[in-house]
Amino acid sequence: MKRSLLAGLLTLLMPALVLAGEYDLTVDRVKIDTGDFVKEGIGYNGASPGPVMRFKEGENVRINVTNNLDEMTSIHWHGLILPFDQDGVPGISFPGIKPGETFTYEFPIQQAGTYWFHSHSGFQEPDGAYGAIVIEPKGREPFRYDEEYVVQLTDKHPHSGDRIMRNLKMMPDYYNREQQTVGEFFSDASKNGLMNTIQDRMAWGDMRMMKADVEDLQGFTGLINGKGPEQNWTGIFEPGERIRLRFINSSAMTYFDVRIPGLEMTVVQADGNNVQPVNVDEFRIGVAETYDVIVRPKDEQAYTIFAESMGRSGYARATLAPEEGMEAAVPQMREPARLTMADMSGMSGMDHGDMAGMDHGNMDMSGSEGVSDMDQSNMEGMDDSGMAGMDHGSMAMGQDGSGDPFYAKGSGLMPMAASSCPTPT
């Protein structure tokens, strides 16, 4: 009897126990200064990037978004599990937020970790409309740290998103500053043999692909938390402390290779999910991914956070230091990579029988994703004749897992020198 009374009381109290947080965001025109150039852009609460939104797992949030632009806007909560009508995709989950209007998002927070938010309207996101989301778990974090920082990366380009899209639609390699040259043909010929090199060039030509097509967009300045390499965002630490760095790649197109020379990083979370801790010297972060790492600088010195783009056309740089103003050496970028046939074969389970009649001209490579993101669905109906010279033998198709165990099954990675490839059929 007593127990049921108590239970009843608890149920009555329950709604009051659920945390409810109210947050306000304004969408504004802002100035973005990268150190290399100043641009008008779009931001939240008067700045780009916007604020770090801190939520608590189990909380119900209400977020009032006021559109101060003269165009429609929207906010997508990237990675959050929520009702579809709160997902912020105009035309799908809701009509969008009109100029001058305030839209109230309301959803429960059902997860923890590092996420981010961004506009889902036009090119507002590459123009600066993004921010970080940090969600504290209900229970304890399954790791320990004394200090934490969001490290939010982006690829800020002097051209507006609209202009970049227009240029890329006209010419996919419009921004490519790393084209293959005649000189490279001769050096390849002397290294791999003339016939091999000619065959290689013809194979790529037949596919209407470029080995140099690693990045669609070059000429950007990498930003960390809105600061360019010269402006040098700095996170402060006490030697011996463990620091959790919440890396978020909010770029439009750029994959970054991230390292902190002198410090080992332990990856503890990926895309907001706790993972078995892995010690790494470097990691690659794709567009929209998040990685949480823990570092422990023991010495009273500065460390450079160095994030060079996958195509080595630009970099972001920041610093961890015991005090403001300290700096460490900034490494040179490494040589730009070339694509190999292995990069073209990341289509596990692809059935060659389905590849008849592929028109490469129809492949939408000009969108916001690079070749490495190539979707299998884009390859449907691929013309086998267009694949002549492509080495099927070296393709990691996943039928036999007996390949080089160094490469994960289905990773699509299995590089092989062109010269050692069997003659194509």
Place this chain on the structure above:
Amino acid sequence: MNTSKLVMAAAALSISGTVLAGGTHGDGNSAVSGEPGKASDAARTITVEMYDNYYDPESIEVKPGETVRFVVENKGNLVHEFNIGTPAMHEGHQKEMMMMVEHGVIQGGKLNHDMMEMDMGDGQSMKHDDPNSVLLEPGQSEEVIWTFTDKSNIEFACNVPGHYQAGMYGEVNFN
């Protein structure tokens, strides 16, 4: 190479109960973490639960000279270690643990016991049978009886690669 040899030597010495003087350089701390204790001397039992990837409790209080019986339970889904030592000892041991992962001894949530017996040459194996530590699969429970001799900078830690770095350690506070 040198450090791991040194650490191994240190471990061997601590087994025989020999008192070591300052094995680490410059930090002024004694490198001694104590010595194996006798069950009959243990006046106190501390239960330490291991999760993915942290301990509960995360700090313990001991008196110099006290012998403690630790009951260590692995309540996580991964292999975890409970190892009493100085930070420098842990750092050295992490290299050995990395080797155990590379040789397939530690496989996420499993231990390959056959591999642990394997002769590594020079009379070495990957048995992981030092008295200051236990290495447990999920669901396993074992005891460590340890005498904390002198005040020093001691942590209990899991040296499975990545775990210590992620914060799977606890403080031993002397009072």
